[in-house]
Amino acid sequence: MKVDDNWIIGAGIYNPPENSSIAKVGTDPQIRERLKSFVGEAINYANESGKEATIAEFNNQNGTFVRDxxxxxxxxxxxxxxxxxxxxxxxxxxxxxxxxxxxxxYTRVEIFLAQQGGGFLSYHYYNPARNMTLEPK
Structure with a gap:
């Protein structure tokens, strides 16, 4: 989602449950709402704290916005x-x-989606919880 005209933020989930397909997880309203809420929380934080402090918090592995x-x-x-x-x-x-x-x-798609007001996409990325294994996100 768009923070302002200079930057965007996003979040994703890895490793869907074994009994779910990626398509099902990607359309699960509870998961989508959880991600949307988390990103909304981060945008509110950015608007209140300013870009520099917010980016520092986002990069802090022990911070508020790193939940594995x-x-x-x-x-x-x-x-x-x-x-x-x-x-x-x-x-x-x-x-x-x-x-x-x-x-x-994925980066270009995320930028495009943010410019359109936000959205969801599926791609593969490195999962830090599993030793940076390339997994569906």
């Missing part, structure tokens, strides 16, 4: 990583050209 899965991540509208708590080495890098193994350019 989900955790908040943030980027600028050109794809520059602002917050990615489990991969701090990527802060300041442009991820707009990256794709998952199935060709999903």
């Amino acid at each position: 899965s989900p955790y908040i991540h943030a980027s600028g509208y050109k794809g520059t990583t602002l917050a990615l708590p489990y991969q701090p080495e990527l802060i300041g890098t442009d991820l707009s050209g990256l794709q998952d193994p199935y060709g999903v350019n």
